[in-house]
Amino acid sequence: MKEVFARDLFQAKPTTIDQLVTMTGWVKTIRSGAHVSFLELNDGTDLRNIQVVLSAAELENYQAVIKLNLSATVKVVGQIALTPKAAQPFEIQATAVEVLGQAAADYPLQKKQHSFEFLRTQAHLRPRTATFYAVFKIRSLAAFAIHQFFQERGYVYVNTPIITSSDSEGAGEMFKVSALDFDHLPLTSTGTVDFSKEFFKKATNLTVSGQLPDEGFALAFRNTYTFGPAFRAEDSHTTRHTAEFWMIEPEMAFCDLAEMLQIEEQLIKYVINYLMTKAQPELMLLTEKVDADLIKKLKATTTSDFEVISYDHAIELLQQAPQTFTYPVKWGVALQSEHERYLCEEVYQRPVFVINYPEAIKAFYMRRNDDGKTVAAADLLVPGIGELVGGSQREERPQILSEKIATAGLNPAEYQWYLDLRRYGETSHSGFGLGFERLIMFLTGMTNIRDVIPYPRTPGEAEF
Amino acid sequence: MKEVFARDLFQAKPTTIDQLVTMTGWVKTIRSGAHVSFLELNDGTDLRNIQVVLSAAELENYQAVIKLNLSATVKVVGQIALTPKAAQPFEIQATAVEVLGQAAADYPLQKKQHSFEFLRTQAHLRPRTATFYAVFKIRSLAAFAIHQFFQERGYVYVNTPIITSSDSEGAGEMFKVSALDFDHLPLTSTGTVDFSKEFFKKATNLTVSGQLPDEGFALAFRNTYTFGPAFRAEDSHTTRHTAEFWMIEPEMAFCDLAEMLQIEEQLIKYVINYLMTKAQPELMLLTEKVDADLIKKLKATTTSDFEVISYDHAIELLQQAPQTFTYPVKWGVALQSEHERYLCEEVYQRPVFVINYPEAIKAFYMRRNDDGKTVAAADLLVPGIGELVGGSQREERPQILSEKIATAGLNPAEYQWYLDLRRYGETSHSGFGLGFERLIMFLTGMTNIRDVIPYPRTPGEAEF
Numbered sequence: 001m002k003e004v005f006a007r008d009l010f011q012a013k014p015t016t017i018d019q020l021v022t023m024t025g026w027v028k029t030i031r032s033g034a035h036v037s038f039l040e041l042n043d044g045t046d047l048r049n050i051q052v053v054l055s056a057a058e059l060e061n062y063q064a065v066i067k068l069n070l071s072a073t074v075k076v077v078g079q080i081a082l083t084p085k086a087a088q089p090f091e092i093q094a095t096a097v098e099v100l101g102q103a104a105a106d107y108p109l110q111k112k113q114h115s116f117e118f119l120r121t122q123a124h125l126r127p128r129t130a131t132f133y134a135v136f137k138i139r140s141l142a143a144f145a146i147h148q149f150f151q152e153r154g155y156v157y158v159n160t161p162i163i164t165s166s167d168s169e170g171a172g173e174m175f176k177v178s179a180l181d182f183d184h185l186p187l188t189s190t191g192t193v194d195f196s197k198e199f200f201k202k203a204t205n206l207t208v209s210g211q212l213p214d215e216g217f218a219l220a221f222r223n224t225y226t227f228g229p230a231f232r233a234e235d236s237h238t239t240r241h242t243a244e245f246w247m248i249e250p251e252m253a254f255c256d257l258a259e260m261l262q263i264e265e266q267l268i269k270y271v272i273n274y275l276m277t278k279a280q281p282e283l284m285l286l287t288e289k290v291d292a293d294l295i296k297k298l299k300a301t302t303t304s305d306f307e308v309i310s311y312d313h314a315i316e317l318l319q320q321a322p323q324t325f326t327y328p329v330k331w332g333v334a335l336q337s338e339h340e341r342y343l344c345e346e347v348y349q350r351p352v353f354v355i356n357y358p359e360a361i362k363a364f365y366m367r368r369n370d371d372g373k374t375v376a377a378a379d380l381l382v383p384g385i386g387e388l389v390g391g392s393q394r395e396e397r398p399q400i401l402s403e404k405i406a407t408a409g410l411n412p413a414e415y416q417w418y419l420d421l422r423r424y425g426e427t428s429h430s431g432f433g434l435g436f437e438r439l440i441m442f443l444t445g446m447t448n449i450r451d452v453i454p455y456p457r458t459p460g461e462a463e464f
Numbered sequence: 465m466k467e468v469f470a471r472d473l474f475q476a477k478p479t480t481i482d483q484l485v486t487m488t489g490w491v492k493t494i495r496s497g498a499h500v501s502f503l504e505l506n507d508g509t510d511l512r513n514i515q516v517v518l519s520a521a522e523l524e525n526y527q528a529v530i531k532l533n534l535s536a537t538v539k540v541v542g543q544i545a546l547t548p549k550a551a552q553p554f555e556i557q558a559t560a561v562e563v564l565g566q567a568a569a570d571y572p573l574q575k576k577q578h579s580f581e582f583l584r585t586q587a588h589l590r591p592r593t594a595t596f597y598a599v600f601k602i603r604s605l606a607a608f609a610i611h612q613f614f615q616e617r618g619y620v621y622v623n624t625p626i627i628t629s630s631d632s633e634g635a636g637e638m639f640k641v642s643a644l645d646f647d648h649l650p651l652t653s654t655g656t657v658d659f660s661k662e663f664f665k666k667a668t669n670l671t672v673s674g675q676l677p678d679e680g681f682a683l684a685f686r687n688t689y690t691f692g693p694a695f696r697a698e699d700s701h702t703t704r705h706t707a708e709f710w711m712i713e714p715e716m717a718f719c720d721l722a723e724m725l726q727i728e729e730q731l732i733k734y735v736i737n738y739l740m741t742k743a744q745p746e747l748m749l750l751t752e753k754v755d756a757d758l759i760k761k762l763k764a765t766t767t768s769d770f771e772v773i774s775y776d777h778a779i780e781l782l783q784q785a786p787q788t789f790t791y792p793v794k795w796g797v798a799l800q801s802e803h804e805r806y807l808c809e810e811v812y813q814r815p816v817f818v819i820n821y822p823e824a825i826k827a828f829y830m831r832r833n834d835d836g837k838t839v840a841a842a843d844l845l846v847p848g849i850g851e852l853v854g855g856s857q858r859e860e861r862p863q864i865l866s867e868k869i870a871t872a873g874l875n876p877a878e879y880q881w882y883l884d885l886r887r888y889g890e891t892s893h894s895g896f897g898l899g900f901e902r903l904i905m906f907l908t909g910m911t912n913i914r915d916v917i918p919y920p921r922t923p924g925e926a927e928f
Contacts, residue, residue, distance in 0.1 A: 005618075007618055025686075025718075043686060044686025045686055071888045073889050100891065103890070104888060107888045108888075124882075137620060139621075140615075140621040151604075151605075154509055156600065158604070159917070159918055161919045161921060161928070162695075163639070163707065163708055165926040175643055175663070176642045176644075176646070182640070182642075182644075206626075206641065212928075216591070216928075217591050220589075220591035221591065222507060223509075229692065243663065254537075254564075417588045421589075422565075424535045424567045425536060426565025426566055426567070453623070455624065455677050461664065
């Protein structure tokens with residue numbers, strides 16, 4: 001007998017009745033009666049449940065089945081019947097139900113709605129709820145859409161190192177990676193830890209960005225991208241920060257800032273369009289349960305032209321704003337979340353690129369503009385999130401790059417290989433970093449980053 | 465003027481001559497003459513170079529161009545001319561060459577062939593060589609083929625945590641992750657390190673496997689997979705081990721061992737067929753330069769039926785072998801690389817699944833068979849590599865799983881969530897782990913794992 005999957009049944013919209021089929025899955029609910037009961041079955045392949053009609057006259061084990069606990073597993077044999085007048089388009093009239101596995105009665109996800117806070121303590125079970133099913137399905141589809149976007153355009157995927165001996169851009173606190181016995185650390189003659197005894201014969205950290213090693217590959221393959229985890233040991237307790245997150249970092253050779261902005265805009269629109277095709281049920285559920293404006297917002301994003309404004313102009317707009325900000329604004333300051341959201345939510349009501357930031361507030365590898373005081377950087381600000389993407393044209397002139405490495409207080413010897421990438425074939429090139437979780441927040445309407453990561457890592461939290 | 469890319473030119477096999485085109489790229493070689501010179505240009509989009517004909521009569525800056533160092537960057541304007549009698553199908557007759565960027569004369573990758581050992585010291589530059597271009601292009605394409613294989617089948621991609629407080633399967637040495645100051649470690653009253661002062665308020669490690677958290681998602685989505693980095697702090701100095709590697713770990717609910725083997729076989733064949741279509745020039749180059757049997761071996765893999773033998777039978781075959789092994793063989797021992805390779809290279813000459821291993825030598829989560837002494841495990845052995853994939857049906861019976869957790873000496877409290885996955889809906893399920901670098905070695909013919917990772921991490925090596 002043919003085993004069928006919910007995904008295929010919903011896609012095919014079965015028009016033939018009386019097909020005898022087999023399905024396996026989890027019991028989501030049972031509405032029981034003396035003679036007829038209704039079992040909502042989820043087989044994992046679709047957000048939507050399949051209604052299974054149980055009839056006492058038909059099933060020998062009727063009494064046992066209708067007493068099953070939620071999340072028990074069953075194999076159902078039955079006939080598909082169309083139900084054009086009901087909420088669901090079809091149902092299965094069971095001729096046999098085999099109980100495959102029991103579920104304990106203390107299953108924490110009973111029918112009532114649970115808070116996201118509670119569900120965070122059940123990270124291993126929460127994908128079984130409709131909302132988290134939708135979120136993590138969208139996460140998976142978005143990841144694939146990103147790969148497909150780049151692969152279709154000939155970009156080469158690069159796995160840059162996770163364990164690194166450099167401190168990359170000198171940005172933020174890093175986690176240390178060690179194979180030493182902390183209770184018996186080897187010491188040097190001066191009494192400090194002897195890192196030459198480490199596994200790697202030196203101190204190492206978890207990467208904060210794959211950009212620099214990725215640049216090496218872009219200068220061979222022209223267009224590359226990373227998609228992997230990155231880490232910050234910052235004691236942030238906000239809804240937008242985690243210690244462990246995933247990033248997409250494309251690098252494009254023979255590409256200037258303006259061309260890069262086009263690629264970013266195309267990428268965001270591509271991912272949304274992919275979801276509009278592949279994740280309709282999930283987007284509809286999230287629009288119903290999480291963010292009533294979600295689908296409208298996503299559609300508007302695909303049809304709008306992203307705005308491009310200079311940092312100078314952004315500062316003017318913020319200074320002229322009819323509201324006061326917590327952080328005062330003047331030329332030279334970094335933009336805070338409140339400023340970013342004002343620009344994209346209030347002024348433009350769509351995604352906004354802010355370009356040409358003051359050199360002093362941006363990373364050393366960003367290309368110095370001819371004005372001598374700004375760099376060819378671009379941050380993409382989106383409604384509801386603020387900064388979603390940060391990128392720049394990279395400084396390709398060896399002499400200016402050397403100077404910027406020194407000014408940043410970095411060790412020139414450690415960056416010699418990075419300089420050599422320029423010394424051996426100076427090439428204009430650009431790249432950006434897209435925080436994957438921030439993108440998923442934008443795509444799902446979820447407002448806490450902990451709710452878009454399978455098992456989030458935040459200060460004090462590393463369970464499962 | 466139209467900017468064209470080598471990839472498109474080779475695919476389109478230009479039949480129209482006299483097209484005026486623009487190309488940008490890196491100088492790979494120049495064969496110079498007084499009046500005519502030939503510049504091999506690589507634009508990064510294709511393994512193959514484009515021959516550019518430079519004519520002194522045509523180019524004002526002819527002398528400057530022909531003296532360019534290797535790896536300088538140029539913009540060429542010229543006409544496409546078909547060259548049906550030459551090695552390359554077409555060339556570009558330059559009407560103008562603009563020098564975009566210089567390259568220093570001490571460029572380490574001069575024309576002569578370099579050893580792989582030397583090139584490992586130039587990990588930032590080696591993708592500019594043809595062999596490593598081919599290897600890393602194949603790595604990128606294989607990664608995408610794997611994603612596409614699973615996504616086409618409705619599998620959900622899960623990013624399992626990298627930082628973990630569990631020691632997963634109790635397998636191997638783990639790297640510690642810490643945000644403490646090693647020179648001033650906080651101590652408890654008994655003088656040991658006080659891990660409650662850690663960022664996560666406990667000791668944490670780098671993951672060795674995403675399997676266990678992935679199982680939680682498989683029991684919601686039915687079919688899931690991970691694709692991410694994993695780590696082992698083992699002081700191995702072999703050609704097959706690194707401290708940091710990438711793994712693919714699918715988990716399938718309502719799936720037994722036999723069904724899982726089919727999925728593994730389909731996956732391997734799918735990836736090879738994808739490369740046969742998308743990476744012909746790369747496979748041909750590697751067959752020429754690295755492994756003369758490569759294409760033959762890959763084709764044979766796609767057309768052969770993978771063999772399935774029991775561990776019992778494998779032991780018999782090894783005991784009857786007409787050769788002696790370094791590690792003696794008897795029922796109960798783990799198979800060594802020499803045994804694995806004998807089975808797939810000598811006995812069967814194709815991929816072999818060995819199934820039903822002794823329970824005592826396999827991980828606690830593998831399902832106990834009815835014989836009470838073996839588990840439903842399967843390792844896939846492939847010629848030239850040995851073990852490529854390890855998998856099993858998972859123990860879904862809560863009581864037996866509890867027992868196995870205790871026998872393995874693991875802390876039951878730490879695995880309560882994992883047990884609960886079964887307590888709340890017992891489901892047969894299976895999964896496997898595919899080492900991505902081993903797969904790339906199989907697909908490229910490269911024999912040292914350091915040569916299939918962009919920036920490898922091995923004992924004492926964490927450069928770039």
